[in-house]
Amino acid sequence: MTLPPEFALIARHFRPLAGAGALDLSDDAALLDPPAGRQLVLAADAMVAGVHFLPDDPPDTIGRKLLRVNLSDLAAMGAAPLGYLMTCAFPQGTDDAWIAQFVAGLAADQAEFGLTVLGGDTVGTPGPATFSLTILGTVEPGRALRRAGARPGDEVWVSGTIGDGALGLLSLTGRLPPDPHLAARYRVPAPRLALGQALSGVARAAMDVSDGLVQDLGHLARAAGCGAVIEAPSVPLSEPASAALAADPALLPRILSGGDDYELLFAADPADAGRVLAAAKAAQTPVARIGRFLDGEGVVVLDAQGAAIPLPRGGWSHFA
Amino acid sequence: MTLPPEFALIARHFRPLAGAGALDLSDDAALLDPPAGRQLVLAADAMVAGVHFLPDDPPDTIGRKLLRVNLSDLAAMGAAPLGYLMTCAFPQGTDDAWIAQFVAGLAADQAEFGLTVLGGDTVGTPGPATFSLTILGTVEPGRALRRAGARPGDEVWVSGTIGDGALGLLSLTGRLPPDPHLAARYRVPAPRLALGQALSGVARAAMDVSDGLVQDLGHLARAAGCGAVIEAPSVPLSEPASAALAADPALLPRILSGGDDYELLFAADPADAGRVLAAAKAAQTPVARIGRFLDGEGVVVLDAQGAAIPLPRGGWSHFA
Numbered sequence: 085m086t087l088p089p090e091f092a093l094i095a096r097h098f099r100p101l102a103g104a105g106a107l108d109l110s111d112d113a114a115l116l117d118p119p120a121g122r123q124l125v126l127a128a129d130a131m132v133a134g135v136h137f138l139p140d141d142p143p144d145t146i147g148r149k150l151l152r153v154n155l156s157d158l159a160a161m162g163a164a165p166l167g168y169l170m171t172c173a174f175p176q177g178t179d180d181a182w183i184a185q186f187v188a189g190l191a192a193d194q195a196e197f198g199l200t201v202l203g204g205d206t207v208g209t210p211g212p213a214t215f216s217l218t219i220l221g222t223v224e225p226g227r228a229l230r231r232a233g234a235r236p237g238d239e240v241w242v243s244g245t246i247g248d249g250a251l252g253l254l255s256l257t258g259r260l261p262p263d264p265h266l267a268a269r270y271r272v273p274a275p276r277l278a279l280g281q282a283l284s285g286v287a288r289a290a291m292d293v294s295d296g297l298v299q300d301l302g303h304l305a306r307a308a309g310c311g312a313v314i315e316a317p318s319v320p321l322s323e324p325a326s327a328a329l330a331a332d333p334a335l336l337p338r339i340l341s342g343g344d345d346y347e348l349l350f351a352a353d354p355a356d357a358g359r360v361l362a363a364a365k366a367a368q369t370p371v372a373r374i375g376r377f378l379d380g381e382g383v384v385v386l387d388a389q390g391a392a393i394p395l396p397r398g399g400w401s402h403f404a
Numbered sequence: 405m406t407l408p409p410e411f412a413l414i415a416r417h418f419r420p421l422a423g424a425g426a427l428d429l430s431d432d433a434a435l436l437d438p439p440a441g442r443q444l445v446l447a448a449d450a451m452v453a454g455v456h457f458l459p460d461d462p463p464d465t466i467g468r469k470l471l472r473v474n475l476s477d478l479a480a481m482g483a484a485p486l487g488y489l490m491t492c493a494f495p496q497g498t499d500d501a502w503i504a505q506f507v508a509g510l511a512a513d514q515a516e517f518g519l520t521v522l523g524g525d526t527v528g529t530p531g532p533a534t535f536s537l538t539i540l541g542t543v544e545p546g547r548a549l550r551r552a553g554a555r556p557g558d559e560v561w562v563s564g565t566i567g568d569g570a571l572g573l574l575s576l577t578g579r580l581p582p583d584p585h586l587a588a589r590y591r592v593p594a595p596r597l598a599l600g601q602a603l604s605g606v607a608r609a610a611m612d613v614s615d616g617l618v619q620d621l622g623h624l625a626r627a628a629g630c631g632a633v634i635e636a637p638s639v640p641l642s643e644p645a646s647a648a649l650a651a652d653p654a655l656l657p658r659i660l661s662g663g664d665d666y667e668l669l670f671a672a673d674p675a676d677a678g679r680v681l682a683a684a685k686a687a688q689t690p691v692a693r694i695g696r697f698l699d700g701e702g703v704v705v706l707d708a709q710g711a712a713i714p715l716p717r718g719g720w721s722h723f724a
Contacts, residue, residue, distance in 0.1 A: 114445070125434070126522050128536075210454060228435055231430065292432060
């Protein structure tokens with residue numbers, strides 16, 4: 085079945101995703117009254133088949149991952165979702181059922197996270213499926229979480245568990261045994277929106293972990309003009325990740341710098357630990373203290389004996 | 405020369421494009437205080453090498469076209485530019501000089517149109533270069549030009565000249581003799597921002613011509629629940645387009661439905677013709693009356709003798 089013409093495609097699949105301001109996706113642009121007394125928060129991410137997701141990933145998970153990696157950027161700023169615009173470049177021959185599933189994933193996540201599509205574009209491509217999503221959120225003016233702001237002595241915190249996404253990719257590509265939990269974490273990350281909002285005014289600095297814990301902590305430390313240390317045994321692992329690591333200790337670097345975590349990484353004054361835990365409880369999101377910021381530069385990972393663990397330089401760059 | 409890592413790439417090339425709110429492109433998202441008392445206008449378009457531009461187009465024109473097709477959507481709403489987010493999927497091996505030229509085109513147009521980049525993403529792709537841009541503009545609340553609103557009896561107006569973009573593509577691909585004017589119109593369209601803003605409160609309905617005059621007039625008529633007629637001799641042509649048509653009358657369908665015009669197409673009450681001309685003069689943009697809206701449905705194109713000119717159905721779909 086070949087792709088229907090662009091306009092029929094939009095009417096059939098994408099119009100049902102449209103909300104207030106989208107003008108039924110039938111005008112040149114969307115119209116939006118910005119919520120009074122709020123600052124806008126804006127981010128955009130692109131995903132390419134074979135680079136950011138597997139070409140045979142279920143189509144509904146591809147739409148959801150695209151939306152969720154952008155929601156994760158809002159979470160990292162302490163923002164609440166407002167809406168999104170999306171462009172889709174579909175390979176020639178993409179069938180209608182594929183697009184219907186892709187859209188069904190978006191519809192489910194729109195309902196879960198409380199936002200709708202405002203606009204976008206649908207084109208054909210001779211290359212791999214390529215998607216781009218721009219997300220809009222809002223935050224109380226001056227209350228956004230920023231990357232800069234950590235101070236030497238601050239504690240390093242992270243939400244959820246680390247390494248599942250990277251191990252999920254290994255599992256989906258046959259380099260680790262199949263594991264539904266890890267695969268789901270790779271395909272459908274959990275943006276920590278409630279936690280991000282609860283940490284506003286509590287955390288001194290925050291970002292989401294997309295490129296790998298070590299590399300992203302390096303960004304947070306660099307933005308603060310300092311260094312950081314991670315205590316590897318404190319890094320929270322899921323049960324499947326723990327089991328995989330026990331079976332093959334050489335997986336540690338992959339866990340710590342493999343990326344695709346979409347957890348929140350943040351800095352807080354040790355005196356605020358109680359407030360951090362209260363925010364996490366309110367957001368029903370587990371958090372763990374995994375290290376601290378220090379004078380100096382760079383990120384060091386220590387093992388249980390306090391010895392530095394050698395890691396490959398940097399994280400996972402899509403250009404590497 | 406291979407592509408530098410993503411972060412160095414952003415710092416070197418894209419950070420200089422960043423303006424207020426972009427946080428130096430080094431945070432998870434941008435922060436924007438929405439201008440007080442204005443409604444936001446949002447649109448997104450994608451472009452794929454070999455589909456929406458020629459792979460050997462000068463890189464600066466590719467960045468400019470991407471920005472301008474989005475600015476054209478703002479123009480069609482009567483909006484003023486505010487900022488944009490852009491995602492770039494560069495093929496492996498894209499060299500630094502190519503990106504520098506691409507960015508130089510964006511920098512020139514940012515200065516010309518008064519907007520800056522707010523955020524985005526840069527990824528690699530095994531496929532063709534693929535770009536997506538989300539534009540933000542503002543309009544006085546309730547004053548946006550909309551697609552729906554034309555009434556039978558209204559006149560059809562269009563800005564500038566029609567067909568240059570489509571003939572420019574033919575000229576650049578060797579199907580017409582080389583022509584610098586036509587090539588420039590294909591590569592670097594002129595968004596009619598001043599005209600769009602001047603037409604707010606004057607035109608009853610408007611859109612930009614991207615898919616072809618006939619097809620886009622069909623959209624405008626359908627949104628109004630009516631039909632429309634175009635008098636072909638009234639359609640404004642540039643000198644090179646007139647010469648090409650004189651040499652080959654079979655080019656008429658391509659001129660009327662080839663797309664890539666990015667002119668404004670709008671409806672106005674005949675009693676408001678003076679106000680339209682005053683708006684056009686204030687915006688220093690030529691406009692022409694090319695037909696009228698009628699009871700019924702569909703678009704008919706008439707020749708100088710009032711006979712219908714047969715045209716291939718529809719315009720130019722990227723899926724056709």
